[in-house]
Amino acid sequence: MRQTIFAGNWKMNKGVAQTREYIERFLTHAEAIPETVRVVLAPPFTALEAAADHLYGSRIDLGAQTMHWEEHGAFTGEISPPMLAELGVTYVILGHSERRAYEGETDDDVRRKVAAALEHGLIPIVCVGETLEEHDAGRAQQRVVEQARTAFAGLPAESLAGCVVAYEPIWAIGTGRNCESAQANEVMEAIRASLPGLADASILYGGSMNADNVAGYLAQPQIDGGLVGGASLDAEQFRRLIENALPGAGGSRP
Numbered sequence: 440m441r442q443t444i445f446a447g448n449w450k451m452n453k454g455v456a457q458t459r460e461y462i463e464r465f466l467t468h469a470e471a472i473p474e475t476v477r478v479v480l481a482p483p484f485t486a487l488e489a490a491a492d493h494l495y496g497s498r499i500d501l502g503a504q505t506m507h508w509e510e511h512g513a514f515t516g517e518i519s520p521p522m523l524a525e526l527g528v529t530y531v532i533l534g535h536s537e538r539r540a541y542e543g544e545t546d547d548d549v550r551r552k553v554a555a556a557l558e559h560g561l562i563p564i565v566c567v568g569e570t571l572e573e574h575d576a577g578r579a580q581q582r583v584v585e586q587a588r589t590a591f592a593g594l595p596a597e598s599l600a601g602c603v604v605a606y607e608p609i610w611a612i613g614t615g616r617n618c619e620s621a622q623a624n625e626v627m628e629a630i631r632a633s634l635p636g637l638a639d640a641s642i643l644y645g646g647s648m649n650a651d652n653v654a655g656y657l658a659q660p661q662i663d664g665g666l667v668g669g670a671s672l673d674a675e676q677f678r679r680l681i682e683n684a685l686p687g688a689g690g691s692r693p
C-alpha cells in the first residue's frame with residue numbers, strides 16, 4: 440500500500456547517549472507530524488535497543504541499516520533477521536549503495552535479504568540507484584529496473600506491494616547534488632512498471648533530500664517520501680523536513 444514514509448538513515452553516526460538525546464528532542468514536537476506520515480529512524484545496531492526503549496509507545500518506527508539473510512551461524516560480525524525482530528525493528532534498509540560499494544553486496548545478496556526480511560515480518564526498504572557513469576550514459580532506468588527485478592525475484596505481487604523501494608541515484612548521495620524531482624519521478628515510474636505489485640509499493644527518493652527541496656519531490660505523483668541521510672542527523676532538521684514535505688496538505692496523501 441502506498442504510504443508517505445520518511446526514514447532517517449543515520450549510517451555510522453550516534454552512540455547510545457546521542458540516540459537517547461535525539462529521540463527525546465524529536466518526540467517533543469512529533470505531534471505536529473500528520474498521522475498519515477510514517478516516520479522511521481534507523482540508528483546503528485549498537486543503539487537499536489536504546490532507540491526501541493525510547494520510541495516505545497510513540498508512532499515512530501524503528502529501522503535497521505542492513506542484515507544477513509541467514510537466521511544464525513558462523514557469520515562473524517553479522518546480524519540476523521530474528522535478532523532485529525526481537526528488538527522491535529519494523530523496517531530494514533537493504534542494498535544501500537554504500538553496502539554494495541564497500542561491502543561487495545550484489546543484486547543477488549539483496550534478493551536473499553529481501554526474502555529473509557519478509558519471512559521474518561520485517562519491511563524491507565530496498566535501495567536501487569545508478570552510478571554517475573550509468574546516469575550520464577542514459578542507463579539509469581535500465582540499471583534500477585534490473586536491480587529491482589533481481590531484488591524481488593520469485594516473490595508474489597502481494598508481497599511486493601508491502602515493500603518499500605528507495606530510489607537513490609548514487610551521484611546524489613551525500614553530495615549536495617540532488618536529482619531533479621521530475622527526473623526522479625520518471626525513474627520511479629519505470630520501477631513501478633517493472634514488476635506486478637510495485638505499483639502499490641511505497642517508493643522513496645534518497646540523495647541530498649533536505650527541508651528546502653522535500654516539497655518539490657513530494658509534489659511528484661510517483662514519490663511517496665524520502666530516505667534521508669545527512670538531513671536526518673539533527674532532530675529539529677529532520678522534523679522540519681517532514682513538516683515541509685506536505686505544505687498545507689494536512690497529511691491528506693495516501
Ligand code: PGA
Binds near residue numbers: 613647670
Ligand atoms: P543523504 O543520504 O541524504 O546524506 O544524501 C541518503 C542515503 O544514503 O540514504
